[in-house]
Amino acid sequence: MHRGDQPVKTDAPGPIASSPPPPEARPSPARWWRAVAWIGLYLALVAAPLLMLLAGPLPKGGGRAWDFAMALGFGGLAVMGLQFVLTARFRRATAPFGIDIIYYFHRYAALVGIGLVVAHYAILRVGFADAVGPANPLAAPWHMTAGRVSLGLFVVLIVSSLGRKLLRIEYDGWRIGHAVMAVVAMVLAIVHIMGVGHYTAAAWRGTVWTAYSALWLMVAGYIRGWRPWVLRRHPYRVTSVRPERGRSWTVTLEPEGHPVLRFRPGQFAWVTLGTSPFRAREHPFSFSGSAADSRRLQFTIKELGDFTRTIKEVTPGTIAYVDGPHGVFSTDHFPSSPGFVFVAGGVGIAPVMSMLRTLADRGDRRPLLLIHGCRSWDDCLFREEVQELQSRLTLSVFQVLQEPPPGWSGGVGVLSEEVIGPRLAPLTASQVFFLCGPKPMADAVQQTLRRRGVPLGRIQTELFDMA
Amino acid sequence: MRERIAILVCWLTLGLVVGLSWLFALRHNPVAPPPAPSVSVAAPGPEARPPGTNEAGARLFREQGCTSCHALGGNGNPRYPLDGVGARLKPDELRAWITGTGPAAGTLSAMVVRRKARYLELSDADLAALVAWLGEARAPAP
């Protein structure tokens, strides 16, 4: 399904590849066309059931409002079904966009889908109450009950996802509930359509429809079954857990019996530590090591919550699985940029370290600027290594501390316009900017850059939060 | 920028589905749309009901789920309106169509025949009430 056309080899979801990425990234027009093609495919898949309804002889009409409502139902279900495909992490399809934006799209597409399904129900409920029949499941035909329950589940699904933090739903529990509800809601919706049967009764439509529905469920199977299975066949072992500044730890992994996966500096992976990939207990972390290192992977992880708190207790020898690489946050996509500016907040330095280390290993001498926001000098993650890297790179560094020590000569405060604006000003004409850190920081820096006329195409951001 | 494209694709998706759905509704109903059905209440009011006084028939028509496939007097599924059916069909024909038996079985799809099979279990009195009630449905669609 995904024989890679990317330099980073991506055949199976398996984290294996042997050819190192070439120094030149692919030209960007090709990436644009690929993106357009994938969007086209998405829209075609959304339209497919409706085009199928339009093709061939139609059964007797029921009035415009009625048939409009019916078609909306089919469209809504197609959008919902494709939600599975969006989050299946098909690397080839997500590569031109960056998987973070696919998840972003997934959230908004859910609103489109639920909007269509609610409109389907509302038009019928208001205009044709007798046809919809009683809500009481004892009196209603089973396929109507299936439709109602499905709609209810979709609503719960969306509310619990968009409101997860407000409702204080714990991540791992949410994730399992989300997957289960999604599959059940989808199956019930298909049951509803089959039960109503009006449009799917004609033999060929029934067959095509069954195949189309089966496709969605196969994708769900791929995510929960095939992908973890492939991951399990490419295990890694923890070789060290090294404490760093700022309540962070660097975990080093080495592959067991297969070549290490290759990535572009700045990318990330979903990492499972000490448990089976089938349990879906994975967390996204940026590669922090050099992409030129062909023996091991490094992740630098900050203690922030239930899972990351346990990193310090991880012992060498622990089994690990790595689903990646993902993401488009990488200097490799800009081979012709005259230089780069990195703005990192806290542990947001992790992907930046990967880019700096890789550029150093490749002997790249383009001018670089690193702006790093930290709480205190003690917390300033990787500050020693950054200093060492200055001898191997054309790198200037500007650290901004919220709690500066006496006599501090760097920046003070947060990464606001006043603090970093003057540093960025001379660079806005040509450089590519990489922002990584908490959302308020990334937003503030992005606005600073936009006000100075930097086009969005030259501002690359990675948020450490997908939800 | 990628965020903007994502939102744009969402709008495109919405536009595509709504547009195609409308196209479908038009192709499916080429003539002017039938008058928008009145917002119906659970029980059709006397004025919405076709002429006839057979309360049992009207009640059965709703309770037996006929409205999930048929409309009468603007209430129910507009796909298969039964308005004026009383003027067209004789009582034994009505009975056959209700139960999906006899010549009717040949025209109806297998699924509908299955659904209608349960009406064979209606008591003779109930079936007679339905037939009598539909027999009085002589008015054309509202």
Ligand SMILES: Cc1cc2nc3c(=O)[nH]c(=O)nc-3n(C[C@H](O)[C@H](O)[C@H](O)COP(=O)(O)OP(=O)(O)OC[C@H]3O[C@@H](n4cnc5c(N)ncnc54)[C@H](O)[C@@H]3O)c2cc1C
């Ligand atoms: C693309 C990307 C790259 C990242 N790179 C790094 C990195 O290099 N170093 C680093 O320290 N952190 C990184 N993070 C953040 C890291 O994934 C979260 O801090 C971690 O998953 C939190 O887990 P927890 O159980 O300790 O925290 P919790 O307190 O349980 O969760 C805090 C919040 O983190 C998010 N989160 C929790 N679990 C997951 C999960 N399994 N998948 C996705 N989100 C989750 C949720 O929004 C949750 O509300 C990255 C995140 C993303 C999206």
